[in-house]
Amino acid sequence: MPKVDSAALGKEPISKLLIQQSAPASIGILVMSLNILVDTIFVGNWIGSTAIAAINVVLPISFFIAALGMSIGIGGSSIISRALGANNHKKALKTFGNQISLTVLLTTSFVIAGLWFINDLIPAFGGKGDIFEPAKIYYRIVLYGVPILGLNMMGSNVIRAEGKPKFAMAAMIFPSIGNLIADYFFINVFDWGMAGAAWATTGSYFVCFLYIFWFFLSDNSELKIALHHFQLKLDILKEIASLGFVTLARQAVVSVTYLLMNNILYKLGGETSVTVYAIIARMLVFALFPVLGVTQGFLPIAGYNYGAKQPERVRETINKAILYASILALMVFSLIMFFPQEIVSVFTNDKSILKETPIAMRWVFAAVPIIALQLIGSAYFQAIGKAMPAFLLTLTRQGFFFIPLILILPKYFGILGVWISFPLADVISTIVTGFFLNREIRLHLKPSEMKSTSAKY
Template identity: 80%
Template sequence: MLKPNKSEALGSQPIAGLLIKQAVPASIGILVMSLNILVDTIFVGNWIGSIAIAAINVVLPVSFFIAALGMAIGIGGSSIISRALGANDSGKALKTFGNQITITLLLTVSMVILGLVFINDLIPTFGGKGDIFEPAKIYYRIVLYGVPVLALSMMGNNVIRAEGKPKFAMIAMIIPSVGNLILDYILINLLDMGMEGAAWATTASYICCFFYILWYFLSDNSELKIDVGHFGLDLPILKEMSALGFVTLARQAVVSVTYLLMNNILFDLGGEASVTVYGIIGRMLMFALFPVLGVTQGFLPIAGYNYGANNYSRVRESIKLAITYACGVALLIFIVIMAFPEAIVSVFTQDEAVLKDTPNAMRWVFAAVPIIGIQLIGSAYYQAIGKAIPALLLTLTRQGFFFIPLVLILPRYFGEIGVWISFPIADTLSTIITGLILNREIRKTLN
């Protein structure tokens, strides 16, 4: 059954305050999660060695993609749930949640089995060559064990946000981050378990997160109270969920392909040191953009609920404010990165080759950051309102349509610098296209 509707605030409170109320907990959760990745990299780099940073960077595409199944199912289903709650369709909301749980377990367990079977082929494919192979294999196998739990946690977190409960979603993101850092210190520093310690710390931390999310849905905090009948797969819901979730899955798949290409291209251009440079920059991208991603996460349930309630003026206002907030904080991030790249890099490692090459590369990668809020909010809008095809196309513009072709072409003419300048070019082109399409949508549909 569905508890009394507490999500109706999404359709009644002032947008500015509501967006902040949704975005701040999301930002804090992403911040803590990003800090976890950042500090984890610092611990690994200083306690195990710089080669360990490259090893973890190699494993990320595989674990990210499988975990992205949970995120895709979570976001796809949450879009349906937000609109169903806005339209007072409790049956569809409950059935969608039950289907999310069933399909997440089926897909992720299957992917983990395949990932373990083909372990020796996948790691070199993703750049785990030379001295990187063995530590990457150790980390990969252990982290993969916990991927179904991670996927369920990612899925559940998005459903919590769809219910309009950003604080609980924030706590769900904080738990694995804090747990991982504590376990990193114990297993790597105190017990000297090396790569195994780093991997078990990550896996155990997500198990803790899963139990918190399970408690949330079993407690009185959640409106969604499902029974056994809701777990049976419903084809119409699966089709809608898959279409919307595929947007997120495609984005994560492109991220995995990007890691694959970058690790291999950089290894050929500069060996292990260049892969490590990308490992550090990748962590900084995850960390530094946390408030922008928080605004995007906070925007999704507001846009979805009000679109489901046919309150288009509130949808239009939420788009404009979300873009303003996202671009504003992105500008501040840009200023800090441009001013202090050397100091930032020195926190990760004292390797001279890495210290020499990373600051300039980082400046190029972050060069177009002030405008990316337009691209993120634009693609998120279509996902929130259930329009899968434009959401997919806009999501793929940056990395799929522009970045991957650029990173395959430019290094042939400019060497390693060609890799780094591909980032701002792709950001700029994708933002222009998204801005034009979103502006047309606002004038045509939301007016």
């Protein structure tokens, strides 16, 4: 891969940059989500449909801990992008060193707590009845590798902040391929069941870590940190925390959502409904990979040009990112609406699940064509370092709207109330985000405003 300097983010045409940044991010997310999807297919066909529900119970717990690394990575990467844009290399190095120290400390602490309360957490997240034992097996093994996963998520975001999306893509591809190969041998050949699925996942984290570790030691990275950069600095920690808290809060709400969904669905329809949601949750990640890729590609471009005080380029980045992501979202919507039965049949041959899932999936994806505005809008405030609006807009969909809806609507519409909560939350949160993004562009993306406020943020 040719060496790319981060300064290109402030010079190249925006359309070209968005493609350069988004395509690798999309491919990386595609491979990662394919990994999760195929992993689910393997588990469903080789172990059983209850195993799919078991993994769905465990993921929000382990991913919340790993999200500490993601939040530190995204929060610090916003600082790094703006620091590189302002030619402040010293601050970028200090930030990266602090990111590593903070990730190790926090993820390790939470893993210890997660293992200590294992018997309480699994039932709380819906791991009841036949789901409990396989969930416990999977949870314990996967949690061992979560600190490494946290470092991986942090590191891949820093790689993007340097303007090296192809390397970030590779960091997602290598472990995904390794996991699928390990899945085949550990589950199908060695017949290790849930333990095999868990060890395959944990092993993939270490593969990713080795690649990221190599990247930062090689000449491809501009961030050559020394031992003194690992020393925690309060001012940098505060800035990382204020921005990273947005991502952490989002994942916390996702975990709470899983908790509520699994328990509500278990009460309404038992293990079958929990399995239906598990399949749809994986399809949400898989099907939306191009939209999420554009959002990932958007972040370093917006952050760098904001730091470089180029408001016109920032405005163009916002407009084109929303346009491209919306077109991709419409394509995803069409695929789900026309082929839900065929998609579900790949996961299982259970007749009850095949009957219920396509209907639910259509409802869940009903408002997908408009979600680009919500994703790009909330990501913009995070990219430019405005933590509070980023935090509030991030919580609009699931925290402020979706959770209240799934608590209220099922009382009147039963299980249908759960599924129609998805598009209602998407529509309302998109309207709110659009209002605040439009106001921000009109009021603050002016040359005079950029000069006077960039130092503040």
